[in-house]
Amino acid sequence: MFKTDIEIAQEAKLIPVTQVAEQLQIPEEELELYGKYKAKISEEYLEKIKENPDGKLVLVTAINPTPAGEGKTTTSVGLGQAFGKLGKKAVIALREPSLGPCFGVKGGAAGGGYAQVVPMEDLNLHFTGDFHAITSANNLLAAMLDNHIHQGNELQIDTRQIVWKRCLDMNDRALRNTVVGLGAKTDGFVREDHFVITVASEIMAVLCLASDMKDLKERLGRMVVAYNYQGKPVTASDLGAVGAMAALLKDAMKPNLIQTLEHTPALIHGGPFANIAHGCNSVIATKAAMKMADYVITEAGFGADLGAEKFLDIKCRIAGLKPDAVVLVATIRALKYNGGVLKAELNTENMEALKAGIVNLEKHIENLQKYQVPVVVTLNSFITDTDNEIYFVKQFCEERGCEFAISEVWEKGGEGGIALAEKVLQTLEEKKSYFKPIYEDSLSLKEKIETVAKEIYGADGVNYSAAAEGQLRKLEELGFGHMPVCMAKTQYSLSDDPALLGRPSGFELQVREAYVSAGAGFVVVLTGAVMTMPGLPKTPAALRIDVNEDGVITGLF
Numbered sequence: 001m002f003k004t005d006i007e008i009a010q011e012a013k014l015i016p017v018t019q020v021a022e023q024l025q026i027p028e029e030e031l032e033l034y035g036k037y038k039a040k041i042s043e044e045y046l047e048k049i050k051e052n053p054d055g056k057l058v059l060v061t062a063i064n065p066t067p068a069g070e071g072k073t074t075t076s077v078g079l080g081q082a083f084g085k086l087g088k089k090a091v092i093a094l095r096e097p098s099l100g101p102c103f104g105v106k107g108g109a110a111g112g113g114y115a116q117v118v119p120m121e122d123l124n125l126h127f128t129g130d131f132h133a134i135t136s137a138n139n140l141l142a143a144m145l146d147n148h149i150h151q152g153n154e155l156q157i158d159t160r161q162i163v164w165k166r167c168l169d170m171n172d173r174a175l176r177n178t179v180v181g182l183g184a185k186t187d188g189f190v191r192e193d194h195f196v197i198t199v200a201s202e203i204m205a206v207l208c209l210a211s212d213m214k215d216l217k218e219r220l221g222r223m224v225v226a227y228n229y230q231g232k233p234v235t236a237s238d239l240g241a242v243g244a245m246a247a248l249l250k251d252a253m254k255p256n257l258i259q260t261l262e263h264t265p266a267l268i269h270g271g272p273f274a275n276i277a278h279g280c281n282s283v284i285a286t287k288a289a290m291k292m293a294d295y296v297i298t299e300a301g302f303g304a305d306l307g308a309e310k311f312l313d314i315k316c317r318i319a320g321l322k323p324d325a326v327v328l329v330a331t332i333r334a335l336k337y338n339g340g341v342l343k344a345e346l347n348t349e350n351m352e353a354l355k356a357g358i359v360n361l362e363k364h365i366e367n368l369q370k371y372q373v374p375v376v377v378t379l380n381s382f383i384t385d386t387d388n389e390i391y392f393v394k395q396f397c398e399e400r401g402c403e404f405a406i407s408e409v410w411e412k413g414g415e416g417g418i419a420l421a422e423k424v425l426q427t428l429e430e431k432k433s434y435f436k437p438i439y440e441d442s443l444s445l446k447e448k449i450e451t452v453a454k455e456i457y458g459a460d461g462v463n464y465s466a467a468a469e470g471q472l473r474k475l476e477e478l479g480f481g482h483m484p485v486c487m488a489k490t491q492y493s494l495s496d497d498p499a500l501l502g503r504p505s506g507f508e509l510q511v512r513e514a515y516v517s518a519g520a521g522f523v524v525v526l527t528g529a530v531m532t533m534p535g536l537p538k539t540p541a542a543l544r545i546d547v548n549e550d551g552v553i554t555g556l557f
Contacts, residue, residue, distance in 0.1 A: 005112045006556045009120035012261050020259045024091065024292045032254065034128050037119050040254040041267075041288065043213075052291040055089075056324045056428050060299040061308035061368070063360050064501075065491055067343050068333035071112065071380040071410060075329045075417075076299045078115030078409020079424065081262040082417030083295055086425075091293040092117070092264060095281045095301065096131065096256070096271040097124050098199045100171040100534055103542035107557040109271075113410030115417070117258055117266045121553045130207075131169045131198050131271065133252035137245040138167045138201045144241045145225050146180065149189045155238055156228045159191050163515060164225035165532075169198035173535030196532040199273045205486075205520035207249060208270035208282040209318050216253060217246050223519035233478060233518070255285040262414050265293075274301030275491045276532045278310040278522065283319040302491035304328060304364040305456050312371050313437045313452075314484045314522055322435045325374045325427050327420070329407075330361050332385045332393065338501045347384040354389055358396055359503035363494060365400050367456050370438055374431035376403040378420050380410065403427050441482050445472050445514070448485045449525055453509040457494050463508045468525075471514040475523055478516075486522040488530045496528030 003011075017039045018028045030045035060079065062072040076092060083090035094117065097109035108124035110116050117123060126132070145164055149157055168175060175195035181188035198204060202223055210216035221237030228234055236242055255269040269285035272278050279301035280286075289296040300307030300315075308326065315321065332354065333346040339357025341350055361377070368375045377397040379390065390406065397404040405423040408416030439451040446462075453459040464472070475481065492498035495507050513526040526532075536542070544555035 004557065005110070005116060006120060006554065008114060008261070009110070009116055009118050010552065012118055014118055014259065015263050017257055017259070020263060020265050021257060024265055026292070031257070037258060038122060038128060039257045040128060040251065041257055043254060046284065046288050049288070049291040054290040055292075055294045055296050057286070057290060057321060058295065058297050058325050058327060058424060059308060059311055059323045060297060060327045060329065061304040062302075062329040063334060063364050064303040064305065064338075064493060066334045066337045068331060068337045068346055070329050070331055070334055072299055072329050073109055074112040074115045074410050075327065075378060075380055075407050075420075076297050077111035077117055077260050077266070078407060078414060078417040079327065079420055080264045080266070080297045081115060081260050081409070081414030082421035083297070084262060084264045085414040085418055086421055088295055088425075089293045090264065090295040090297065091289040092260065092266040093281050093286050093289040093296055093298040094266060094268050095299075096127055096268050098131065098197065098271055098273070099125070099169045100197050100199070102556065103536070103545070104171045104534065104540055105537045107541055114261055114413035115409040116261050117268065118261060119258070121556060123258065123268065124556055127268075128256050130252040130256070130269070133248050134201060134203050134207060135167055135169055135198045137248040138198070138203050140244060140248065141225065141236055141239070141241045142166045144239050146188050148239055155234050156230075157226045157234055158229050159189060161227040162191065162225070163227070165194040165196050167196050167198045167201045171197065171534040171536045173533065176531070176533045197273070197534060199271050200276045200532040202517045202520055203245070203249070204270065204272045205278055205517055207252060208272055208278070208280060209315070209520055210253070211283060211319070213246065213250070213253060216249065217242050219519040219521070220245050221519070224516055231474075235518070253284065255282065255288055264414075274307035274310060276488045276530060278314050278486050278520070279307040280311050280315045283315065286321065287319065304368055305494050306487070306489060306491055308368065309452065309456050310486060312435070313439070314486060316435070317437050317484055318521055322433060323373050324433045325376060325424060325431070326368050327424060328361070328364055328368060328375055328377045328402075329380055330377065330393070331380045331382060332389045333382055335361060335393070340501075349386045349389060351388060351392065354392060357502055358393065360494070360501070362396070362400070363458060363503045365397070365402055369401070370455060372434035372436055374427045374433060376405065376420070376423050376427050378405050378407045381406050381408045441484070445476060445481050445485060445523055449487070449511065452485065452487055457509060458503060458505055459495065459507055459509040461508050463510050465512045468511045468514050475514065475516050480516045480518065480523060483516070484522045486517070486524045487527060488524060488532070489527045490530055496530075
């Protein structure tokens with residue numbers, strides 16, 4: 001009988017997190033327990049292991065997501081389990097899920113089938129409260145900003161140039177544009193305000209890119225909240241908000257340790273989206289994992305044009321990381337969808353559609369190879385895949401210098417990932433990474449945007465709105481031009497138009513807005529119609545989620 005992901009997770013026999021920690025030689029006294037199966041790792045322990053040698057770093061990414069599903073997190077988890085089956089010391093380093101998608105359309109982010117991190121319900125819901133801490137710190141800063149204006153506005157903040165937004169970890173389109181301060185004079189200054197989802201808050205990016213508490217506080221202090229009447233930036237440090245925000249984030253800074261269904265250790269920490277933020281788990285967790293194990297499997301959100309590009313051009317640049325290999329996940333179903341087949345007809349062999357749609361995979365392979373990192377392509381297996389289809393994809397990848405393996409981790413757990421793990425190990429042994437970001441810091445912001453647009457997306461050029469032109473010019477004048485760019489773009493297409501599947505060509509990228517995340521250390525560039533506060537679909541996942549009289553949660557996926 002078919003079992004759902006949550007049923008598989010709930011039937012799993014978990015071991016105490018203290019035993020998971022023993023696999024990594026983490027003493028129990030270095031753990032801060034959140035019940036039996038979750039723990040935070042102490043700052044003191046992270047400091048102690050800094051002199052340990054680094055393990056190999058493997059990034060898992062994917063083709064552009066489709067309704068057919070790709071299984072990037074499932075592959076990451078299954079690969080980690082497979083390393084364990086082969087007797088290798090491995091750790092998985094992933095992002096925490098956002099509540100918004102859990103109750104919306106995407107669902108959670110714990111993997112699937114027999115390749116999951118557990119406890120699945122805890123992870124997908126409140127977990128250890130990190131996102132709530134980030135939400136509180138973000139909104140404390142918003143409250144202090146409005147209070148400063150109400151109390152006399154000593155900093156001469158121009159209320160028409162407030163850029164700091166409130167946040168909420170929920171898909172709530174009604175909060176995208178709102179008005180605050182209505183009522184009596186004592187209720188504040190009336191102005192237009194906006195909300196973003198918590199995973200798009202700059203504080204999320206700051207927490208995920210900070211190396212320690214000192215660095216966190218410096219980054220928080222640099223965050224631009226508004227501009228004054230002279231057009232100069234006003235920062236969180238100017239408002240005196242840094243200490244209180246850091247106090248709220250003190251525990252959220254510590255990585256979380258849980259396990260997979262096969263008890264492989266997993267560090268889960270931070271969770272910026274890749275379509276509207278930089279899409280990677282925390283630098284602290286990734287670096288800690290590399291000191292704890294011989295092999296670290298991490299992932300970046302959505303397709304390689306978003307998550308992997310930001311991992312390679314932002315996270316690696318800022319943190320000094322160098323990936324040793326990249327695993328690129330695809331499915332035959334998704335490739336046929338890119339070739340124009342309707343979702344209902346994906347289970348039927350269709351070589352013409354596969355040949356038409358595989359250009360999406362081809363572009364992602366080419367992109368990743370531009371970073372001079374070895375690439376392994378894996379097909380996340382479905383029972384409907386035919387031998388002809390598999391052979392075609394295998395040949396296609398090998399002709400382009402990529403190793404290839406089938407992944408059956410959804411059905412078989414770690415056992416189903418051994419072929420992939422062996423290919424990754426072979427690649428790590430035989431091929432050297434010469435990783436290099438795709439653009440230099442010295443380029444102008446426009447040159448950086450155009451490099452990503454042309455080299456990664458395949459655009460002919462970039463069309464800037466008048467507002468974006470002015471914003472980019474001002475950011476250069478203010479000294480932010482040396483920063484990398486964080487492109488906010490639809491995840492469904494290599495272009496900024498979600499309807500353009502496959503490998504679009506002959507298009508111009510539409511840039512509508514740009515602003516600095518000075519604390520995170522990058523400039524955010526909004527393209528197309530991408531939103532920083534998603535909305536719920538017509539039939540949200542929340543309608544299926546429930547809890548029975550015994551406290552058992554159902555409907556999560």
